[in-house]
Amino acid sequence: IHQRHSAEGYIGSARRHLVGELKNLSVILENLYQRGVLCDEEVSKIQAEKDDYDKTRKILDSVTKKGEKACYEFLKIIDMTRKRTLERPPLHPGTKTFDLHHWISCFSFKEDTQMNANYLQGPRPCHRYQEKLKSNAKEMSKKFWGESKKLFGGKKKPDLSYATLVLDTDENISPSELLETDKNILLVGKPGIGKTALTHEMLRLWAERESKELDYMFYFCMRETSDIIRAKNLEELLFGVFCEPDEGKDEVLQDIKRHSDNVIIIFDGITDLSSQVVKKVLTKKLLPLAKIIITCRPDDEDEDFLSGDFDRMEVKGFSEQTIKTYLSATLGEDQKKVLSNLELVTLCHVPMYALMIAACFKSDDSPQPCTVTEIYINIVRFCLQINSKTKNKDLNSFISTKKEEILSLAEVAFLATQQKSVNLTNLPCKDSCVLSFLKPLLIKEAVTETITTHAFLHYTVQEFFAALWILKNPDKIRDVFQQYRSRCQLPLFYPSEDAPAQLPRGTPNTVPPSVQQCTSSGSP
Helix, strand or coil: CCCCCCHHHHHHHCHHHHHHHCCCHHHHHHHHHHCCCCCHHHHHHHHCCCCHHHHHHHHHHHHHHCCHHHHHHHHHHHHHCHHHHCCCCCCCCCCCCCCHHHHHHCCCCCCCCCCCCCCCCCCHHHHHHHHHHHHHHHHHHHHHHHHHHCCCCCCCCCCCCCCCCCECCCCCCCHHHHHHCCCCEEEECCCCCCHHHHHHHHHHHHHHCCCCCCCEEEEEECCCCHHHHHCCCHHHHHHHHHCCCCCCHHHHHHHHHHCHHHEEEEEECCCCCCCHHHHHHHCCCCCCCCEEEEEECHHHCCCHHHCCCCEEEEECCCCHHHHHHHHHHHHHHHHHHHHCCHHHHHHCCCHHHHHHHHHHHHCCCCCCCCCHHHHHHHHHHHHHHHHHCCCHHHHHHHHHHCHHHHHHHHHHHHHHHHCCCCCECCCCCCCCCHHHHEEEEEEEEECCEEEEEEEECCHHHHHHHHHHHHHHCHHHHHHHHHHHHHHHCCCCCCCCCCCCCCCCCCCCCCCCHHHHHHHHCCCC
């Protein structure tokens, strides 16, 4: 097909196909109105027609009566919105006698400065919902990095943002490239290695990119599963758990379902498939063309729900160069204190530990920590001091009085870790200082009723308290090793009653004094 006639003639040549196959007429009408082709009254008369067939005929009649300029504008609208206004092109060329996608692509549009004008790609409520999703994503990113900034004392806090992570791939793939690929992605890595930071960076990039495409991106923290489990259908998952449209809910939901190839969903920290709705999304029974991004720990990787078509990538944390860049941004000249210590540099490959080390060295306390255990002890003491408003010299005495509450929290952490859970339904105590290591998770029971569960601030904090409880209950260590052996199918050696324990090479054979304090005097 070549443009041997006018835009009006081009429309006339395909009129019978347009009448039968144009979709999303509200999108076409809205664009015709925005471009000044149709007025309010004309749009209302078309909308009053009884079915889509008559509406399409009325649109074509109205446009052709207005002449060549209006017809040309109509063709531009079809071209710019073809993904939503035309039937999908046939999978096998030649199975259809007339393909409107091919037809519109053959019209020779003029070189027009307005060709890339902002045409609405879908109903206006859908665009407004997209704007709301992007606004929420920006707020989530700001809050995510803001929580880390709080760890640094003083008025001048570092400007924290995403730092490059090492991914186990043949090429150095950036978050923007991960975002643009059409493939489903499985991000695997141990706690604190940067999986959540990577997904938040993709969320931020999506929210800030300038694109006329009408698309949607949803983020679900699977550590806050209660609301997700209660979702009975796709609408409750997307709108009830994440973000609800302010208008046109049914229209938005239908657009998401019809154009699932424009949907990205992140399930961060997935461990099981207690949610049937999430299971249907992962198995493509819902939103079959949506792009899915999953993060999980290595222990959860072999579950049945991860057997789908996912590109697996292992998140390996910071490179040596990124460590230097990160410490320079957070510590300035004080970075030399960390870089001169090989043990600390090694720990900094894990971004969560790099953050903790930077926060510890930013404070004026001394001596500075050199092991993960000492870092966590510093953080525990710091949090208790902040929340109790206790002076430094009185802190040990205060902690001694809270020994039972701390150990009750440690037991809850151990039981939850053993069950591979992060949701705590029952609080171990009512002490506000001890409970400061938890964050509340609000679950909507009804329109005016919510219940509250809790989770640790980060899974690594839960692991620390779980380890603390094991040290206080050494008779449980053998059972823990046995469970680990059964799960990982690794040979482990246990100490006999009259023989020393056979520990891996490089493992200290004594409990650090700082931890001994915790188990003996109650001072972590």
